[in-house]
Amino acid sequence: MEGCSYYLAMVLVQLIYGGSNILIKFSLAEGLNPIVFVVYRGMRKQRPSLSFSVAAKIFVLALFGTTIYLNVYYAGLADTSPTVACALSNVIPSLTFLMAVLLGLEKLKIRTARGQDKVAGTLFCIGGKLDQGAFLILTSHIAWSAWLIVQAVVSKVYTARLSLTTMICFFASLQSSFLDLFFARNPISWRLEWNLQLSTIAYCGVAISALAYYLQTWCISYKGPVFAAMFIPLQVIIVALFSAISFAERLHFGSLIGAFLIIVGLYCVLWGKKERQSCC
Template sequence: MGSKKIWASYVAMVVVQFAYGGSNILIKIALNKGLSQLVFIVYRHLIALLLFGPLAYFLERKQRPSLSLPTMIKIFFLSSLGTTIHLNVYYLGLDYTSPTVASSLSNVILGFTFVMALLLRLEKVKIESAKGRAKVCGTLICIGGALVFTFWKGEYLFKGFTRSPLIDIHDESRGSIHGSMHHKENWIKGSLLILTGNIAWSASLILQKLVSDVFPAPLSLNTLICFFASLQSSVLALILDRESTSWRLEWDVQLLTIVYCGVVISALVYYLQTWCISVKGPVFAAMFSPLQLVIVGIFSAIVFAEQLHLGGLIGAILIVAGLYSVLWGKSSDSPLQMKVGKDDKNTLDHQTLEINMANQPLSISTNSSEKLALGFLPLIAAIKLETEMEKHSVVAEEFLTIDCCYSRIMMELGTPSNAFHVEDDGER
């Protein structure tokens, strides 16, 4: 990987965290100015739908699989969890609290996702290994930090960088929900709502993995998610928010927030995250999430005159420490991503290798239904496969992977047919 691409991935993830931090701040200001969260979600996903639709049609026209009814139902529920429920509950919690609270509690998503995957047996933990213990301990620390952050405020450490806020997000004229009379109750209520929204998002990540296996077209998938999100939120808005003025847009911070989240978050951020994950992996992308907390915290202290208290500081430190513990534990989960076939089971890290260095037949077992052919000259192929239990490493001169008839490979290599032997578990 070139140095330019490495530096570009770092810059991209910093831009992503600044974008997420900016969205939390803008949404908080817009909600305080009277923006309906239901209407906001509708407009945001309509903009994203207009962006994703043409791209999905032209770029995935040949690779997009047919859409069956069961898959459509899964995508509908995926949209319900990951957008409609998650965003509505999350934004309601943000309306009760502050952008700093929302950014801090978003770091527990990895812990929630890990617990759900563990319960559904999608994740395996070797408790006897150091990284296995790091996953478990990190998850407990992360969730414990979220509880400390939510239920214990403690003493104020300092009263912000400014005496009076440049932008007031605690308008007492709007009632006790947004005023300061019941600030502690609103803090707990808002934090619990944000945690509930994050749980829904974690569940959607699990479901998204299952949907992606049967519908491997990310642009088309996101187009359908945006369509269902707009439809579901429109129904909720017509039922719960019947004020026609809620749908009226003017040239103010509300319109800016809608356009920003629709274009920057749903389009630019999605592209940058997808590219960074393809280049550096999901663990690399997740490592930058605490940066959002720092960005929003500094901005809120200056612009909103937000006060930092002891409970929030300790809780945030525990959340970030737990997050990095889980990330370290998961850093070696998928070290090799080379595909042999079309399904997830056909990765080389799922193969087993038996080899005898004394020119005996080479035996390879694979779960793939496709042939895995290994040719080598002049001694033995260079293979390095990492399995769940141990690492197999064989050093040699050449490695060749060919998807064709075994006998034809033998003829082209000029190698005796008894030099190695391939077994395919899928056809035995």
């Protein structure tokens, strides 16, 4: 039962991210400043005491996974649809897998059936969606892949997952606040009212900055960064369905085939990892 909980947790995480993409797209259309949004959603009250070395690692973690990823992603999302933005997330599993192999966090035995399944699954996830996305979106996904790798390293030296989530949000707010000095000087951008923008900030602050980050940290600490990355293509399917309802986007036959390839690729890689772990 414990093994299934990791899978359920990551599916829930993708559902949370999928819903946030739709809410954020609506809020950006209503004038929400992306950088101001990142500052507000990351604000938390609790801060644990840390050594300088660990704090520096978490600072870098927040830089990749929140400050760079979110600010660049939301800037790209403002000029494209949520479905197209999420389509490029298919590169995250392959980038994460490549980084993990180069850093020795994952072992690839290309001559074995399990190793070939991992490679095939990664290629399927890349090819499952062929839409061209914006350069900003692609850049943000590269930063997210790096975040998954750094998260695996940091979680080994700082095992308090709730405190780790809090520190990530705290450092991200500081980093984004610094960016605001240059890109969000207008005081009107900081004004909050009881509308969709405030609801979006509250949802992302609780559901993503608290719950989703915690679940991802928990899964990565036990299953590794590649395991977490392989669920990200599910977000494309989720957002495509949400967008079809919210924005009346059409689901083409090619998109359905792409979704099928994504699922095939996902389970090929997960099967390869499960077989390798059962043989250890």
